[in-house]
Amino acid sequence: MEDFLRIERDGGVAVVTMNRPQTRNALSDADAVESLIALCDTVNRDLSVRAVVLTGAGTAFSSGGNLKTLRDTVGSGLGESVHSRYAYRDGIQRLPLALCNLEVPTIAAVNGPAYGAGSDLACMCDIRIASRMAVFAESFVKLGLIPGDGGAWLLPRAVGMSRACEMAFTGDPIDATQALQWGLVSDVVEPDALMPTALRLAQRIASNPSHALRMTKRLLREAQHARLDTVLEMSAGFQALAHHTAAHEAALDAFLDAAAARAAARG
Numbered sequence: 001m002e003d004f005l006r007i008e009r010d011g012g013v014a015v016v017t018m019n020r021p022q023t024r025n026a027l028s029d030a031d032a033v034e035s036l037i038a039l040c041d042t043v044n045r046d047l048s049v050r051a052v053v054l055t056g057a058g059t060a061f062s063s064g065g066n067l068k069t070l071r072d073t074v075g076s077g078l079g080e081s082v083h084s085r086y087a088y089r090d091g092i093q094r095l096p097l098a099l100c101n102l103e104v105p106t107i108a109a110v111n112g113p114a115y116g117a118g119s120d121l122a123c124m125c126d127i128r129i130a131s132r133m134a135v136f137a138e139s140f141v142k143l144g145l146i147p148g149d150g151g152a153w154l155l156p157r158a159v160g161m162s163r164a165c166e167m168a169f170t171g172d173p174i175d176a177t178q179a180l181q182w183g184l185v186s187d188v189v190e191p192d193a194l195m196p197t198a199l200r201l202a203q204r205i206a207s208n209p210s211h212a213l214r215m216t217k218r219l220l221r222e223a224q225h226a227r228l229d230t231v232l233e234m235s236a237g238f239q240a241l242a243h244h245t246a247a248h249e250a251a252l253d254a255f256l257d258a259a260a261a262r263a264a265a266r267g
Contacts, residue, residue, distance in 0.1 A: 002019065003019065005017065007039065010199060011206060012049060012207075013049075014053070016039060016055070018062060021057045025062040026062065027064060027121065028117070033092050036098065040101070047210050050205065050206035051203075052102070052202075053109055053195075053199060055108070055195065056110075056111055059112045059113075060111075061113060063116070063118055064139070065117055093148070096120070096150040105127070106125040106126045107127045108125035110128060110134040110176075111134065111194055112133050112134060113134070113173075115136075115173075116147075117151075120149050123154040127201070129189065129198050131191045132176050132177075134175070135175055136174050136184060176188045212247070212248075218238075219234060
């Protein structure tokens, strides 16, 4: 079996492709979650990476669970229900924790259908850009299941509670245009423009100092559930660190030099 992920570098951007089109990039195969978690660990340790773009090979972003193996890997084929609990906790539930703790900004370039855990995977990313071929579905209920990978936490934060409930209770798909209207994605583009658009955005992000990006992401993530005074205290500590970096000093000097030059030009 080939590696689940294909990873390429474009300067400070890691371009990550889920590369199993024969399963529509299903996440329930044994090595899929492990590969993504290992990626997060590697990126967190590599300060030269400043942004990640995640996409899928073939016609789908990710089909979520592989229905051919779901029963045996996390379902009734395991025997007692407690084994399914462990299979979720020690398996796919590690993925939202890893991606939410990934220090650099992430962009999901959603090239096609994102169903179930695949839709939730897109929601684990910070920014989502969709091809016009993209379709999103919180489809668990159609199989008599619930979003076992954290979708109940992720989806309302992406589209609001009412729309999250509509998607989760019906399991019906929404197309890219509706996803844009609902705020699930930031932009919708033609299929051949998807990766260039995502990469341009990633490079705009990666042009900024690594430490500032990583601390800004941490603040944004913590602010989703922390109290204001807690976030302010974290901001004070992070800002104190940022003030004493060479990148800040260089940017400040460049700004002051440019301001002085403009003043001199005005006479």
